[in-house]
Amino acid sequence: MPTQAPDISTLLDRIAGALERLAPPPSPAVDWLCAPAYVWSASGVRPIARLEAPALDLLQGIDNQKARVVTNVQRLAAGHAAHDMLLWGSRGMGKSALLRAAIREAQIDAPGAIALVQVGQDALAGVSELFADLGRENRRFLVFIDDLGFEEGDLSGPRLLRSWLEGGVEARPANVRLAVTANRRAIVSRSMTEQDDPINARDAVDDKLALADRFGLSIGFHNCSQDDYLAIIGGYASALGLAWDAADALEWAQRRGARSGRVAWQYIAELAGRAGVAL
Known part of the structure; x- marks a missing residue:
């Protein structure tokens, strides 16, 4: 006896069910008030239950830098005017450790007032969405980009970051400030010079050099004695x-x-x- 073909509505229900099983479940809403720190990457956001950082008094040889960063983070945590920060210079001199330690100290003084949000290099294109999310929260945030660098010939990255820092339609909200660490103040490759490309090298260098000018605090870290x-x-x-x-x-x-x-x-x-x- 021939098998009766399913009617069209049954077939559509089966297809819809199969597609639902293949599709990933929707990402849960992020609670931006529950954790001391978060990691924002291309795969989404992840809360960090414990912010690992050295005690501030263990960070030796960078007293001037420490005072400036800690003061700025405390201002941000209190809801006062605060600067975006560029921490640049020698490797291994405590740039990122100082940022984490300053945030943890501010959290001890004012629990829940501020959180650190570290942005992966693979997620820079989505920072505008991140800013929009954070701007709706009754909390202050330091968005942290570690070891920032741009590929040779990349003009869009520097210009995008510059627009976030100063005045663009996608500029970060008032409760958010940026902190960037880099090995060089200019965030530009040593091999790039005005003579590398007679057409656009000057523009490339200017765009990357101009980034440092957009940070209210530009703090150098040098090889220790x-x-x-x-x-x-x-x-x-x-x-x-x-x-x-x-x-x-x-x-x-x-x-x-x-x-x-x-x-x-x-x-x-x-x-x-x-x-x-x-x-």
Whole structure:
């Protein structure tokens, strides 16, 4: 006996059901008031239950930079006028650690008043949407872009960031400020010069150099001296109860080929490992 074909309405119901099973579930609404920090990436937003940051007094050798960043973050947390910040300079000198530590300190002083939102490089195109979301919340936010850099010939990225910082129709709302870390103040490749391309290199350089001028605070971080390096180690070692030797610490830096806060912390990790202590 021949099988009866399903009617058209039944067939459409089956197709609709199959499509619903294939489609991803809708993303849950983000609670921008529940967490001390968030990560915004191309795949969505993720709340961070605990903001990991060193204590401010352990960040040695950057006293001037620390005072300026902490003061600005406290102003933002209090709802006062605050600057966008560009933290630039030597690798491993505590730029991102200082931002996290300043936010955590502000959260201790005023719980719930401010949150850190770190934006991945893959999500820069969606920052306008992020700003719109944050602008509707009764909370202050520091949007953080770590280790910012642009590809050679990229003019749209610098111009987009510049429009967020100053006056464009997609500028960030009053309760949001930007903090960017970069290895160079100009956020431009060392290999780019006006002579690289006689047609548009000047425009490319100007666009990237102009970014630094849009930040109310542009704070440089430089290679630390030997004394600063040893002071950083001394601060960490004292806080953790670790014995250390200056000559050994200097040899460690010599083998690493650098003196910085990062190298100092790596030496502390080595000391903790030798002592059988967990960090």
